Amino acid sequence: MRNIITIFGSTGDLTIRKLLPAIKRLLEEKLLEKDTLVLAIGRRNYQTVEYLDFVKKNSPHKFDVDFIAPNLEYFKLDIDALSDYQRLNEKIQSYGETRRVFYLAVGPDLLTSIASNIGLSNLVTKGDLNASITFEKPFGQDLISAREINGLLWQYFDEKQLYRIDHYLGKEMIQNILTVRFANKIFEGSWHNHAIKNVKIIAKETDTILSRAGYYDTSGALKDMVQSHLLQMLALVAMEVPLSYQSEDLKNEKVKVFDKLRYDRKSLVIGQYEGYLNEPNIDQDSKTETFVFLKAFVDTPRFKGVPFYLMTGKALEEKESVIIIEFEETPEQHKWDLPLKTNKLYIKIAPLDGISLTLNSKVPGLRNDVEQVDLEYCIACNAVGNMPEAYEKLILDMTEHHKSLFTRWDEIELSWQFIDKIKQDIKDKQIPLTIYKKPSDLYDLITEKEEAF
Ligand code: BG6
DSSP states (O other), X not given: OEEEEEEESTTSHHIIIIIHXXXXXXXXXXXXXXXXXXXXXXXXXXXXXXXXXXXHHHOTTOOOTTTTGGGEEEEEOOTTOHHHHHHHHHHHHTTOSEEEEEEEOSOHHHHHHHHHHHHHTTSSOTTOTTEEEEEESOOOSSHHHHHHXXXXXXXXXXXXXXXXXXXXXXXXXXXXXXXXHHSOHHHHTTOSTTTXXXXXXXXXXXOOOTTOHHHHTTXXXXXXXXXXXXXXXXXXXXXXOOSSSSHHHHHHHHHHXXXXXXXXXXXXXXXXXXXXXGSTTOOTTXXXXXXXXXXXXXXXXXXXXXXXXXXXXXXXXXXXXXXXXXXXXXXXXXXXXXXXXXXXXXXXXXXXOEEEEEEEEEOSSSSOOEEEEEEEEEHHHHOSSOOOOHHHHHHHHHHTTOOTTEEOHHHHHHHHHHHHHHHHHHHHTTOOEEEESSHHHHHHHHHHHOTTO
């Protein structure tokens, strides 16, 4: 059946930087059928050639539009005009039986009106599994608004037709977490609070908010990164063995983690990089946090008592996303008068995907010194050709109706509950916002509170 991928927001950053290059790669690798059609929806009065020119000019990576040109058509549509959606529907109907993905690469302000018009014009009818709606976070601003948005979506579509994107789930090493955990006896056997001392989930960025003031100032690091990416990583680390690796079973286990998640208010550190208030379009009194650190706990028998340290921020010293699992000392380790270290498993997500494990090892030679050694596997270094981008995997999965890497409503609901509680505490307990010139301003504060970090 022919695939039609309709992209709303076709002149936006996400489409130009991520979606079109990902579709192009999938076509090149023949993972998408040759007759796949991309309908780029926009309000501007472009012909397809002009649109492709626009993409070429605005693409930061000199995206070669020629390859995708035969598969792409620009379609002008006014997002508030129902008749335009009907026109679009007629066009799509003219291709006969098709598999249709409607990708809403638009801001949260447009999401609900586009989704309702898609429903009202029967572009997607409820329950038709050959038609799906895909959209990006933020799924609301808090639990109440997320429920409203979801209620509206459920009015027109079935949950099975909704694909909520968390692009971190498409990243190679995040997909690999469950394999590392459950397919390796050494980890599977020690993945619990008797053997794990703490877990660190870190996503540091050097970038500032770039040109996203409008969105970011109403969001902040808690909503932008913790509610989605960091909590998803936490769930994959903390969940129980699922009944199967089918989407629903995986999600059932993730939801149980969110249900048992709490945080320690005293650990909370929020920061804002110096200069944030001088960014264009930022309110001079803005208290939006661009950095968060907190200690959370998952009160399940497996992980009770194990601190999960979450940290994310912008304008930091490096771009790094990593999960660090620190194991307990062995009983012998305490008896020996040697500088032994704990074992640490690093699940490296960015900049280079990979895994490393630190061990204590005797220094070669005649003396009895020990040193810490690393067993390192760099996936990106060993991969032949380019590593697939998260969006390639996600687009491919949505055209094939694989939902494991997309989030279900109850996950979103519980993660908002967690974030809302923190937001409320920040307000009620007047948690101070640290203005940081350099990241060490924050790191010192954190180690004062949490020695183990
Ligand atoms: C996005 C956030 O979801 O993730 C951005 O909105 C952030 O603020 C980005 O920069 C980080 O993603 P990645 O893949 O670069 O780690």
